Amino acid sequence: MTEQPMVRFENVSKRYGTLTVLDELNLEIARGEKVSVIGPSGSGKTTVLRMLMTLETINDGVIWVEGEPLTHMKKNGKLVPADLAHIRRIRAKIGMVFQSFNLFPHMTAMANCIEAPMTVLGMKRAEAEARAAELLDLVGLSQKKDHYPSQLSGGQQQRVAIARALAMRPKIMLFDEVTSALDPELVGEVLQVIRQIGREHDLTMLMVTHQMGFAKEFSDRVCFFYQGKICEQGPPGELFGAPKNERTRQFLHAVLEAG
Amino acid sequence: MGIGTLVAMLAAALAVIGVLATQQAYSLFLPGLLQGAVLTIEIAILGSLLAIVMGVLAALVRLYGPAPLRWLATVYVEIFRGTSALVQLFWLFFVLPQFGVTLDAFLVAVVALGLNVGAYGSEVVRGAILSVARGQWEACTALNMSRAQMLRRVILPQAFVAMIPPWGNLFIELLKSTSLVSLITLSDLAFKAQQMNQNTFKTIPIFTLVLLMYLVMSLVLTIGMRLLERRASAGLARGKAA
Incomplete structure (x- = not known):
């Protein structure tokens, strides 16, 4: 048996009323692959991540994770919509970092990182704290472990959010425009952390980003979304260096012009 | 507004009571009124506890319960919010016995006021839960928490802060509504005052x-x-x- 892709979108569509956000998306991501998603706003790129995190339902198609359906489950040889228990079992493999951090404001950085490992995974406090301490160290925030989110800068909050997601030991990490809400001088520290976990962990990573330079340097593959479809995809060198599609060219031109 | 002003008001009110208590025209009524006040406080505290339980329960059921329970909770809230507390007291105390269920007056007072205020409280709890940012729910989902874990660990602790001021209002409403229980034979503060007033006609000291x-x-x-x-x-x- 050949190795299953880590994630597979099979003919996935998402509609809001008459508006089609994603149109029969087919996308496979290999284990350990780092994929960047770029495109104009409204192109459906964030929806891809939100569907995979089960924050959005899908209208058609199936999403597969390591060969198992996420949105569906097998019953009498047929695929039926998944129940919550099934979704939670598969979803455990996925972690997500948000544009707006979404740290728990009533918990310290450390408490944010041990909350889910203890309540969801049933980890003992000592074990969870040891693991969280390692991760906070990895994101360079050991000194701030007892600080509340409101006492941290945006960049620091986002790094705690990355540590919090990693604490659940996901196989797939989703990054949704994680530097878009940050002041320009704080973007670098967050990208540095992502670079680092990309190296140190055998993680599959899928990120929506506006940082073209980072996408070019970091990803194995870049997907350009336009109007709910993948318009063009390929290795960053090709896509950025010699885009084949006119839309891609226009988009990159506009973005690089602005940058 | 700071707590200082409130504490100063409290001290002033206690001082005035203290000064008045040195006058025989006033001190005469103090023991009886205090006795009534104790009953008022008992009903207010027990009623508030019931109101909290009912408020939280009704809110959670209306937000996340299965359909029949949700329906039941809505009926509860609308009945107890939509009819007067006095009528509810009377109904439980005078009508229920006609169906063979006789409840002690004190129990009726606690239950009627607790259910009444709990109905308002459920809207407070519901609103506070819904006011927690959507990103908090999404973060919980991304951490694979169950609905119960999200509520208990993340949503309710944040909603709790938003609930406190409106619950304060409701507790004060409940405290004042306890004067209604004088109409179902209980000797609370209001009842004692009326009784003394009828016997002595010393309206000014008593009601002051x-x-x-x-x-x-x-x-x-x-x-x-x-x-x-x-x-x-x-x-x-x-x-x-x-």
């Missing part, structure tokens, strides 16, 4: 003392809620001013 005593009770309540609010929001607000 009663007014001050209700004020003291509600000020204590308000100060308590403010302290609770300050404590509960400490974690959320920490460092925000900086």
